Amino acid sequence: QVQLVESGGGLVQPGDSLRLSCAASNKNPGATVSIQYFSWYREAPGKQRELVATFESDGSARYATYVQDRFTVSRDANRKTGYLDMNMLKPEDTAVYYCNARVRVVTSAVGAGDFWGQGTQVTVSS
Numbered sequence: 603q604v605q606l607v608e609s610g611g612g613l614v615q616p617g618d619s620l621r622l623s624c625a626a627s628n629k630n631p632g633a634t635v636s637i638q639y640f641s642w643y644r645e646a647p648g649k650q651r652e653l654v655a656t657f658e659s660d661g662s663a664r665y666a667t668y669v670q671d672r673f674t675v676s677r678d679a680n681r682k683t684g685y686l687d688m689n690m691l692k693p694e695d696t697a698v699y700y701c702n703a704r705v706r707v708v709t710s711a712v713g714a715g716d717f718w719g720q721g722t723q724v725t726v727s728s
Contacts, residue, residue, distance in 0.1 A: 604717050614726055618726070620691065626683070633708065635706065637683070637704070640702060644700070646697040652666065657675045692726060696726050699722050
């Protein structure tokens with residue numbers, strides 16, 4: 603069973619930086635997982651969940667206008683972890699950040715599915 607676990611959130615001041623991680627794993631030790639593509643979303647109190655950034659399977663990336671030039675999305679070489687580097691953080695970036703990934707699983711067969719992590723809180727405040 604695939605798990606996606608986000609980490610790296612916290613309380614920071616305006617202008618600070620954070621790196622969020624989204625790690626894929628499988629409870630079956632004999633399975634190999636890899637993240638094909640993924641997106642980061644965020645949900646602020648009282649607001650709808652919104653798309654922040656997407657990392658495509660070809661390595662390209664797309665960003666929401668409100669994070670363009672401040673946030674960078676990437677994936678590690680073994681394709682098990684996705685990242686969101688957030689710079690010049692603003693109070694309006696405060697939200698729970700979620701990872702949504704297409705994960706490929708190889709056991710005796712090959713499959714793939716879409717998964718969500720549990721979220722990580724980012725709070726930007728002076």
